Amino acid sequence: MRPADLNRLTVQESADRYVELIRAKTLTGALSTATAEVYARDVATFVLLAGEEKVLDDLTGEDVDAILLAFARKPDGRRAEPDGGLQSASSQARFRRSISALFKHATLTGWVQINPMALATVTAKERGGLRPERRALTREQAQGLIGAARDLSDGQGQGAIRGAPAEADPASGSVSGSVSVSGAGRSRRRDQRTEVRDALIVLLLSTMGPRVSELVRANVEDFYTNDGVRYWRIFGKGGKTRDVPLPDDVARVLEVYLARGRDQSPDKALLLSWRGKRLARGDVQAVIDRVQRQVDPDRRRSVTPHGLRHTTATHLLADAVDMDAVRRVLGHSDLATLGRYRDELPGELEVAMRAHPLLRRPSGDR
Structure with a gap:
């Protein structure tokens, strides 16, 4: 009753x-x-x-x-x-x-x-199932995605710095070769000139593993240089901040983006839509998918922004980076949380057992 x-x-x-x-x-x-x-x-x-x-x-x-x-x-x-x-x-x-x-x-x-x-x-x-969307990319898959992002930034940013000539396709209005952003601006609509921004998004997600909310919340002023090293002051959950150094390659793409790829806008956001407004969280997945289409099909696998956060953690830990350093990069409060981001990689057990520390011969033995 x-x-x-x-x-x-x-x-x-x-x-x-x-x-x-x-x-x-x-x-x-x-x-x-x-x-x-x-x-x-x-x-x-x-x-x-x-x-x-x-x-x-x-x-x-x-x-x-x-x-x-x-x-x-x-x-x-x-x-x-x-x-x-x-x-x-x-x-x-x-x-x-x-x-x-x-x-x-x-x-x-x-x-x-x-x-x-x-x-x-x-x-x-x-x-x-096995959560394929969130699972970390393998090294080959991650390198394929990062390589596609580098190609975007090299074609649109490095050409601008070197002053390389651009060749316009009169049929499609697209530009080939080493293209400057300013040159591309004369032949392409504003909403088609997002290559350097897209490259920066993928590189930040793949190598630093921020939460997507932290990425879209970032402002230009959050990136600063100290003693020759570029840092990102990330404003994370619970009002906590962490200062994380950018890998050199990522720092270079950031400089290209700030100098050539980001339109002038009163908005202080780092990442802008083609309309000049702060990029929305939902737009980030579309950026990843767009860059993924440039990856060789044999190295391509669909992945979410959170899957790239898993990728950062998994490969840093697989490369024997100190666990506490990885925790600080991701902004976790304790190491127990970090364990959930460590995904299995194919072949890693075989590599570990082949290099077993107890089976290494002393340096004096032959």
């Missing part, structure tokens, strides 16, 4: 009340506006998948399983694939957290008797 105080709200009614509550939390600072909107978007998707007229308390663990699997198969409109691509593992995990928070609140307020999330049986493998 249901308790007398159970409130049998429909899915739509409970969602509306819950979204109103989380948006109210932004006024007190308990939640950021961006986080509240993510929750609201996921709850709206939950309503569509569950059925707005259903009573929330009538949903079972099996219903939750079906909703999670339906979301996993739902095309992701942000992806560049023709069918939109399926939801990434990170999106599935975020969606699960969002509806779990909804049911937790519903349990406390008497909208449901039993939290059906506790009865859900869908496993991580069913929801996301």
Whole structure:
């Protein structure tokens, strides 16, 4: 028998009340506006998948399983694939957290008797498989992506510095050869001159592993030089900052971008859209996909910005870089968190066992 105080709200009614509550939390600072909107978007998707007229308390663990699997198969409109691509593992995990928070609140307020999330049986493998979108790129794949980014910056930036001539294709309006950005500006629309910016985005993500929010939040003034070394002051989660030195190649592309590739704009953002406004988080995936199309198909694999964060951590650690240094680069508060970003690489166990430290002969032995 249901308790007398159970409130049998429909899915739509409970969602509306819950979204109103989380948006109210932004006024007190308990939640950021961006986080509240993510929750609201996921709850709206939950309503569509569950059925707005259903009573929330009538949903079972099996219903939750079906909703999670339906979301996993739902095309992701942000992806560049023709069918939109399926939801990434990170999106599935975020969606699960969002509806779990909804049911937790519903349990406390008497909208449901039993939290059906506790009865859900869908496993991580069913929801996301091996997480190919978030898994670190192999060394060959990462080098292919970085090489494509370098080619973009060399063609559009280095040619500008060297003053190399540009050859225009009268049929397409494109420019070939070593092209200066200023030269390209006479033959290409402003929204087509983003090569150096795109190269910088891919290089920063691949070699330094910032969160995508940290990347789009960066301002020109956050990059400074100290004793001949270029640093990026990254404003991370919880108001914490970290100063990370840029690899020399990345610093050179940054200089080209600031000198030649970034349009003059009153906006202090480092990364600008072709309209001269701060680049949005959702635009970053499109940039990666655009650069990926320049990679040899044998070395190409779809990857998200967070997958490139995994790539940074995995390859720094695989190359025996000090774990605490890697933690500081990524902005983690403790080493335990770093462990989740260390992905397996093909062949690494074989290499490790071939170079086993206990089997090395002393230097005096023959």
